[in-house]
Amino acid sequence: MREFALLNICFAALFAMLQDDPTVLKPAPDEVSAGPEIIFPTIPVVEEKDVPQEDHPSPPPRPKRGPEFVSSLNEENWLVIESPGPLMIFDFPEGLVEIDSDDGARPMKVKGKFADGTGKVETRTFTSKHLYFVNAVKPGEMEMLIIPEGAINKTQSQRHKIVVMGQAPNPPPDPPPGPGPMPVPTGNVSISIVEDVQNRKPDTAILLNAMASWNSLKDAGNDWRLYDIATTEPKGKQAIEDAKSSELPAMIIRDRETDKILRVIPLPKDFDSLKRILSELGVKGV
Amino acid sequence: MSEEIEQIIDETGEVRRLGSLAPPEGFVSAFNTFEQEHPVWDDADIKRVILDANRTPRRIVFGKEWIQNQKSHGSCNGYAGAGALSKARYLRGIQDNLKLSGAFIYSLINGGQDNGSALESGLKVIGTHGAPPESLVPWNMIYPKQQPSNAKAEALKHRGLKCYAVQTKQGFRTALAAGFPVIVAVQAGSKFQRLNAQGIASADSGGGNHAIHCDDIRIIGGQEVYDTCNSWDVTYGDQGRVLLTWDSFEQTFGRHKFYAVASSEEKE
Numbered sequence: 231m232r233e234f235a236l237l238n239i240c241f242a243a244l245f246a247m248l249q250d251d252p253t254v255l256k257p258a259p260d261e262v263s264a265g266p267e268i269i270f271p272t273i274p275v276v277e278e279k280d281v282p283q284e285d286h287p288s289p290p291p292r293p294k295r296g297p298e299f300v301s302s303l304n305e306e307n308w309l310v311i312e313s314p315g316p317l318m319i320f321d322f323p324e325g326l327v328e329i330d331s332d333d334g335a336r337p338m339k340v341k342g343k344f345a346d347g348t349g350k351v352e353t354r355t356f357t358s359k360h361l362y363f364v365n366a367v368k369p370g371e372m373e374m375l376i377i378p379e380g381a382i383n384k385t386q387s388q389r390h391k392i393v394v395m396g397q398a399p400n401p402p403p404d405p406p407p408g409p410g411p412m413p414v415p416t417g418n419v420s421i422s423i424v425e426d427v428q429n430r431k432p433d434t435a436i437l438l439n440a441m442a443s444w445n446s447l448k449d450a451g452n453d454w455r456l457y458d459i460a461t462t463e464p465k466g467k468q469a470i471e472d473a474k475s476s477e478l479p480a481m482i483i484r485d486r487e488t489d490k491i492l493r494v495i496p497l498p499k500d501f502d503s504l505k506r507i508l509s510e511l512g513v514k515g516v
Numbered sequence: 517m518s519e520e521i522e523q524i525i526d527e528t529g530e531v532r533r534l535g536s537l538a539p540p541e542g543f544v545s546a547f548n549t550f551e552q553e554h555p556v557w558d559d560a561d562i563k564r565v566i567l568d569a570n571r572t573p574r575r576i577v578f579g580k581e582w583i584q585n586q587k588s589h590g591s592c593n594g595y596a597g598a599g600a601l602s603k604a605r606y607l608r609g610i611q612d613n614l615k616l617s618g619a620f621i622y623s624l625i626n627g628g629q630d631n632g633s634a635l636e637s638g639l640k641v642i643g644t645h646g647a648p649p650e651s652l653v654p655w656n657m658i659y660p661k662q663q664p665s666n667a668k669a670e671a672l673k674h675r676g677l678k679c680y681a682v683q684t685k686q687g688f689r690t691a692l693a694a695g696f697p698v699i700v701a702v703q704a705g706s707k708f709q710r711l712n713a714q715g716i717a718s719a720d721s722g723g724g725n726h727a728i729h730c731d732d733i734r735i736i737g738g739q740e741v742y743d744t745c746n747s748w749d750v751t752y753g754d755q756g757r758v759l760l761t762w763d764s765f766e767q768t769f770g771r772h773k774f775y776a777v778a779s780s781e782e783k784e
Contacts, residue, residue, distance in 0.1 A: 423609075427554075428778070430554070430694045430695075432557060435694045436564075436565055439565070439570070439571045439695055440568070440570035440572075441609070442606070456607070456609055457608075458677055458778075458779040460677060461677065461779075
């Protein structure tokens with residue numbers, strides 16, 4: 231997931247380029263232009279003749295159309311993308327949806343409500359080797375960029391605008407403490423603190439002392455680790471790498487469930503600042 | 517040989533062998549000194565840290581369940597190191613309450629005899645071999661042949677990463693304020709076993725015959741004291757702990773080196 235997050239950042243730039251490139255194929259919102267391999271859910275368009283008269287006392291003329299891509303997702307529904315090969319799916323901005331992949335045994339039966347479904351609980355059987363389950367996390371409008379692994383042509387990619395949980399446009403994001411997108415955690419985080427223990431300052435000692443007895447943070451399902459810059463622990467080395475954009479001591483806050491980096495920041499100056507930052511992220515137990 | 521180290525009978529009647537051996541005259545530690553490697557804080561900084569409102573005294577963080585018992589062996593040095601390393605782990609966020617084995621550390625530095633050891637030797641083991649859980653190598657396994665075959669492999673999972681010889685009183689105070697457990701030598705006599713109303717023991721006369729670890733620096737009744745953990749079970753002192761003033765270290769500090777365990781490392 232870490233690699234996914236880093237790729238995500240790289241593709242944010244790519245995404246911006248694609249947006250400005252008039253030659254890039256962008257599926258129009260009311261036309262199905264996906265390649266045959268990727269199955270993005272669609273919904274049928276209701277024909278005029280099917281609309282009750284009382285809803286449209288003066289129906290305007292409307293051309294006949296085919297099905298449309300799903301463009302909204304609420305918290306109860308799954309949006310399932312199917313593909314015979316692995317996909318890279320990038321969500322912009324991050325955090326409005328959660329995307330889980332599955333390439334396990336097939337066929338796979340899934341019971342639930344679907345974004346392209348009837349609004350009722352259904353049981354569906356999926357046979358495609360690669361499935362991507364998208365579910366709503368936070369209201370707003372977002373886009374998904376879907377690229378098959380090994381794609382050599384931009385026409386093999388798809389872009390879809392999705393209104394998540396019925397709200398658009400997005401509410402203004404929180405002020406960014408550092409570069410990069412800022413997903414919202416699921417409630418639990420793992421915190422890595424990277425320091426040069428040979429240069430521990432009084433403020434750091436005060437904060438670490440407070441953390442040592444902050445039982446409610448861990449009791450709520452969060453975790454934290456302190457790493458010296460000389461560590462050879464794999465997770466510590468990763469934390470050191472992640473902290474390169476920050477002065478030391480640094481703090482890397484990850485979503486504990488997805489392992490996505492939420493913040494890379496200098497260690498807060500005091501305990502109250504730390505609690506405020508975690509509280510803003512919606513971390514449980516703060 | 518075994519008659520060479522001192523022993524006393526503690527308040528509960530248990531015979532305690534006092535196994536902290538002073539290094540020879542002119543001994544130079546193989547470890548970098550704390551003062552060379554870490555800035556030494558001034559009094560104002562130390563006071564600011566230890567009086568911070570969010571600071572929980574270590575004796576609350578590390579309650580009586582952390583107190584170990586070396587019983588009748590002269591393994592205090594191993595236990596002092598194991599206690600310091602266990603707490604260094606915890607203070608890194610590895611809060612699994614794992615107590616490491618003092619008997620294991622002692623087994624690698626006692627030369628095959630229950631006749632005490634030097635603090636520096638124990639610290640070397642912490643950095644190179646590490647220490648396994650005490651549940652795997654309990655107090656009575658003070659020789660490698662008594663230990664399970666996986667003891668060394670388990671020990672390597674928990675090692676000291678950065679450990680320093682503490683050279684000065686200010687360095688000692690800084691290390692404690694910074695949150696680093698410090699292995700110290702004390703003179704364990706009758707005064708060491710008697711605590712006043714504030715939980716402070718006064719100093720016995722002597723150059724240091726016993727090793728313990730210190731995990732806090734506090735100000736009690738206007739006096740700076742050092743909170744220490746003995747390895748004589750919770751029946752000793754105040755639930756296994758005793759507060760000492762600098763007087764208790766004045767004589768031992770020159771003869772023994774003290775050692776700070778600043779960081780630890782885990783191996784899967």
